[in-house]
Amino acid sequence: MSRMVGTVSRGIRTPIIRSGDDLVEIVTASLLDAAASEGFALRDRDIVAMTEAIVARAQGNYASVDDIAADVKAKLGGGTIGVIFPILSRNRFAICLRGIAKGAKKIVLMLSYPSDEVGNHLVSLDAVDAKGVDPYKDVLTLEQYRALFGYEKHPFTGVDYVAYYQELIEGCGAEAEIIFANDPRAILPYTKDVLCCDIHTRARTKRLLKAAGGERVLGLDEILNAPVNGSGCNEKYGLLGSNKSTEEQVKLFPRDCQGLVEAIQGRLLEKTGKHVEVMVYGDGAFKDPVGKIWELADPVVSPAYTAGLEGTPNELKLKYLADNDFAHLSGEALRDAIKDRIHKKDGDLVGQMVSEGTTPRRLTDLIGSLCDLTSGSGDKGTPVVFIQGYFDNYTTE
Template sequence: MERVVGTTVRGLRGPIINKGDNLEEIVVDTVINAAKVEGFSIEDRDIVTITESIVARAQGNYASIDDIATDVKTKFGDDTVGVIFPILSRNRFAICLRGIARGLKKVVLMLSYPSDEVGNHLITIDELDEKGINPWTDVLTEAEFRQHFGFNKHTFTGVDYIEYYKSLIEAEGATCEVIFSNNAKTILDYTKNVLTCDIHTRFRTKRILTNNGAEKVYGLDDILKESINGSGYNEEYGLLGSNKSTDDSVKLFPHQCQRLVDGIQAKVKELTGKTIEVMVYGDGAFKDPVGKIWELADPVVSPAFTAGLEGTPNEVKLKYLADNNFSHLRGEELTKAISEFIENKDEDLVGAMESQGTTPRRLTDLIGSLSDLTSGSGDKGTPMVYIQGYFDNYTK
């Protein structure tokens, strides 16, 4: 019988994961059991994705505020430190800021505006226009910012992040000065010692600071690169990708995940004879059109994946073929012509008109976004996602 369904995505329910659990075994058992209960067959090139959260939980990759403070204190001593370009997030950054402040005596907090790196807005662009302020050139003090814009609460959280972050720093015993600028060099007028907290632009920011006279430059990816007093750590990303666990601890981004995804692939092959693809995923990469927030607060969408997920899609646009190459055909003739075109398409369609409008993103970023939207971040209880037919096309 002809197939009438393409890609199918299933959120899989599994047990609550705790430190020390054998996640490889749990994922394999969950997939095999889901196939049996739901009546689907496991096929070659199916994909199972696992949220980074349960990987880190199984690894026990946690650290306390005191661990963060110890590392920051070791790196900066008693220096005044510029903490620049943090995202505005209670879950992602606020608890890290408490640890950072606990390790310092004075903080100059420099916020980007009108929004942070991932789209959380302090103010709107329209408000900047009304006040005649250029965010690329104008540096504002806290008093100047308040004079122009007053007190603004975040659309979704109801938090005034300027007041909130300043209060967190001062509650840890450090003094705090707040400024607003989008130019990394601005902070060097206040201190030569900087902790840059941006995610995707961090390498550029570090380079600019180093080339313009900064004496000590670290990023969040340099904090907790190694274990502090037995804490968790991430040798590649440090605090990046971490989020709140308890009031006094963070769950770090998982590390050394390649063995896990390869092991799951091998075990499923052993049990079923099928070669599936496996990846660990964090935040997807998509923008909320209302809140203007980009979801991607993790350093990467996927920290580990099996080899079959390398690369980008190599697809043609069906509507382009129907409207152009085969506009003179209808019905079965059109179906046959498009199917033959797909079966004989070039292995690399970059630049070809037939591929115009297809998504030029890495497979792992696309599949990670699909998985993140499927599993959600709340109480769905589906930390694993099973995807079938993703690599199929119109001819299959």
């Protein structure tokens, strides 16, 4: 009988990971134990992925609020600092804001509106339209914002992030002033020392500010990009990708993990004789249609992956073939014709109508999103994901 199952994604349980743990040994042993327990076997081109959180934890890549404060003060002067375009997150940004505020006398916090970069809304677009506000050009003070929109709370968390961030800043001993704008240059009348907290648009934001007269202009990727008082760091991403560990500590995005994925690939080849692809994943890249949140708060989906995961899918659209080229066929004749077309497909289908509607995204972004949904973000206890059949197609037996 022909094979009836395509892609399978399994969450793999592991021990709780602590600083200093050997992830090569733990990931390999956990996967092989799961295979023995559940009765599946590894195959060539299977995929093993581990969440960035366990990699950073094993590395001991942590920093304190005071470490953040020291770096901010040293690099931005410790006076009035513009903090612009942060995401609205208790887990991702609030603890970073505490460190930033401790490193300054005054914070001018500039929030984008109606939503942050990853889709968390302060107010709805409909509310902005109803009030006749143009978010592309209008700069609002806190008083104007409250008069227009009142005290909106996030639909999922129930938090008024405007009040929450103001209280965090003031609780750290800094003065707080809040404005709302979407042009980064709107911060410059308040201060020329600016910390850009956006993630995926940070290069443009910094470029515009520097061209418009910003003096000390940095991004979160330039805070804790080297150790401070013996702290962890991330040379490439700094504070980007960090999240709350304790009330006084952040876990940073993992560093130098290319060697890890290659070592796990080598260990699995040694143990099983199979060439398995390996990657580290963080947030998936997808949008929630209800909450409107675009999930990707990490700087990248995958900071490290083995060579076989490079590139984008090269797939034919089966329904296009069935409805167009082979509309006159059915049953076994249709199956055989489609299989034959797959066997003969070009190595690069970009721009061809027969591939229209397939997903034009990088493999690591697609696979990372699948992994993120499989492992979840709570108490599943499966920080390793094992995927089989991802590279199969309709012809694979």
